[in-house]
Amino acid sequence: MITGKNYIGNQKSAKGYNTYKTFNPELNKENDTIFTEASSEEIQEAVDLASKAFQEYRFVSGAKKAAFLNEIADEILALDDELVETYCFETGLPEGRAKGERGRTIGQLRSFANLVAEGSWVEATIDTAQPNREPMPRLDIRKMNIPLGPVVVFGASNFPLAYSTAGGDTAAALAAGCPVIVKSHPMHSGTGELVASAIIRAAEKTGMPNGVFSNLNSSGIEVGQQLVANPKVKAVGFTGSIKGGRALLDLSAKREEPIPVFAEMGSINPVVILPEALENRHQEIAKTYAGSITLGTGQFCTNPGLIIGIKSDGLTNFINQLSQEILEIIPSCMLHPNIKKGYNANKEKVVSQENVTVTANYEFDVANNHAQQAVVSVEGKTFLENSTLHLEVFGPFSMIVQCENTNELEQVIANLEGQLTGTVISDNDEITNYSNIIAALQNRVGRIIFNGVPTGVEVCESMVHGGPYPASTDSRFSAVGITSIKRWVRPFSYQSWPNNLLPKELQNENPLSIFRTIDGIRTKDSI
Secondary structure, eight states: OOOSOEEETTEEEOOOSOEEOOEETTTTEEOSOOEEOOOHHHHHHHHHHHHHHHHHHTTOOHHHHHHHHHHHHHHHHHHHHHHHHHHHHHHOOOHHHHHHHHHHHHHHHHHHHHHHHHOGGGOOEEEOOBTTOSSSOBOOEEEEEEEOSOEEEEOOSSOTTTTTTTSHHHHHHHHHTOOEEEEOOGGGHHHHHHHHHHHHHHHHHTTOOTTSEEEEOOSSSHHHHHHHHOTTOOEEEEESOHHHHHHHHHHHHTSSSOOOEEEEOOOOOEEEEOHHHHHHHHHHHHHHHHHHHHGGGGOSTTOOOEEEEESSHHHHHHHHHHHHHHHTSOOOBOSOHHHHHHHHHHHHHHHTSTTOEEEEEOOSOOOTTBOOOEEEEEEHHHHHHOGGGGOOOOSSEEEEEEESSHHHHHHHHHTSOOEEEEEEEOOTTGGGGOHHHHHHHHTTEEEEEESSOSOOOOOSTTOOOOOTTTTBSOTTSOSSSGGGGGGGEEEEEEESOOGGGSOGGGSTTOTTOOOEEETTEEEOOOO
16 A cells, blocks of 8 residues: 655654655546655664664675565565556556566566575685795785665656666665665655565565665655765665756765765667668668657657768658658657656757758647657758757657768767667678777767667666766666676775685685686685
């Protein structure tokens, strides 16, 4: 049952005075539950509890953390129809999307459970003592990853499950040994509370310390600001706008002890379509990309918002075909009236720029909070001269840049801001003639796709979901997959330490039977 209260550890609390409701964009009305925003007192209580829990949770074994994560997954599944229905009421998204995202969330939790149960993720490294080494003896030095401390995770507007309460950031931080305080997203607070209740039940069933997880309601920015500024918070995870992520980054930098903010922010995900591909199959590519642009009403961070090609009959035919295809797709509902408002405002801002040609704009009436998709076109020179055209339009929108030649195409890519993805559409072996284009694209993105679409992010060890700023605040890390655990740890060395006092991961006998690097050799052997 949804109460509208905060979870301060395992206790429900509603001491604040600010209240709000979530909104059903499909029905265009508020939902019934009244949510109470966390007060300053409750924020401090949650942080104090997380800090206390960290003293115990940081030493919880991988096997016990795995049991906790798997139990969270089981408890989320046990929410069954109530979770799916609440998700749909708060987002306007269909049941299939809700179940698909729930499956992804479960998969993430179980993948981290498997990771910490096996244990080698700590990257244990041992350089044994060499007392007879000349000219200087070498001491015994051993290193492993250890957790940072309490982590604040901001729920994402467009993924109420996979990037929110028990999403990738939370799963990774809990796996690393860090207590988590979630700043729930106001658009899906009911979904957040249900998932939070599942995490709390899992923590109690598996004997985790109280405070290992808290969930705080918030209708504005104040709760998040107080959390990031709190000296007991040691790291932040965020998925959202450039404006929001940058504000958190700046706030953390002003602290007496600055902390890392891992923010995944804006991206227009450039797609380069090479000439032969345009000539040979512009119809097929146009149909595929009309679907990708409008998928989920364009509310994915990997939406293909920029398509780049070299002027030719093939490119002209592609533009005409894409413009036709995209208008045949029935408009769908956006997540919230404010997101629809932002979409319209940014679309108008781009369209109103000089030398922008609208090639397709859905002009028929649509239901409340449904988006009218659009495609525009500009010359390469115009795009290079006007940075406003680089704006992310969050929704079913894409811009086509028509370049004069390969040199201008390379310039366009090189002058882009950092992006999550880049895509190359090629026929036969023509891609081999565009090595400079590929190199320029690699310098701007975190993931490069060949003959596909950027929408869809596989959760696996090889995935990189991040990129140069402003795609993310630290391009060395992925926000998706088990390697994302590295955001919430730091390397730590023991020098000349008694074997029996070392963590099990570093003891001579290797009692956990994990892979370690010993004197440069990766092995499970004991010393």
